[in-house]
Amino acid sequence: MAAPDEHPADQPECPSLKGSGLLPDELRAWMLLLAATGAVEQRLRSAVKENLDVSHDEFLILCLLAEHPRDGLRMTRIADLLGRPKTRLTYQIACLQHAGLVTRQTVCGDKRGVQVTLTDKARRRLEETSGLLAAAVTEALAEFVGPEQRDAVSGLLPGLADGTCPGAC
Template sequence: MVDPSARAEQPECETPSDADLLPAELRSWMRLLAAAGAVEQQLRSRVKDAMGISHDEFLVLCLLADQPGSRLRMTQIAELLGRPKTRLTYQVACLQRAGLITRMSACGDRRGIEVALTEKARRLLGESSRPLADAVSEAIAQTACSQGYSQLHDFLPGVPDTERQAAHPQDPPR
């Protein structure tokens, strides 16, 4: 009969350090995804309120605004945003109905479709972009602080290196 007061010896379990589970590249990728998710969450409702469009439609406008001539082919937009062409076609149709973009045949390729910003879109982006940019900075800063990811501060163009160093003195200066 087993003595109930006697404890069974438990083998010692060796657990790997959490730092050993993921290489630095994957850990950095996960931090970037967390920051992108936080930014997207912050922007979804703000974009809808400020501009009356979805977050995905906003991404199309931002991509166009950042291109020379504010125009791109549909295939390029799909590739740059990592979206299926069918989904992009729907978003572009919504933006066109709202008067924010125009669609035309691509120069030299009648099969290709090119989209461009309208003046209405330029005005709307001009009015809305500063508050939305501030929301992006806020989301990145909150994610960086809450998760202790000092590297995310590098995404904030308005934060001088001296402030980054004061917040995270262990980081080497850039």
């Protein structure tokens, strides 16, 4: 792992939060956060493929379903929560169903509605692999989130550190 002030050879140095470019501070901070989360997501992609043998998008679906009761979620709700087109989601759900990780059924009283639920097999696999995947996220965060990204969050959400942040933070 690189020291806090070093950057891995294959990673370009992030532009400074205090740059003098054209972007306002909020947009510059957002770009720093996106770069960090993108790096973490790439690390997680590899870990998910290696440990669960599903795509990252399919993993996100499994995570959403894991956080809901056994009755699952409607496909339209999953699409909304992930910001994905419904047609793409239909394909991903079909892949997960083929792997035996989800079931889908028509919603009672609404023949167009489809409810998706995790299978017991998916619950077991998530339980078995969640520690490894959480460790991959923690390691990636430690590597890619440094002082610039922390300053970016603080700049976007003043009061976050001391608990005086207004609203939902």
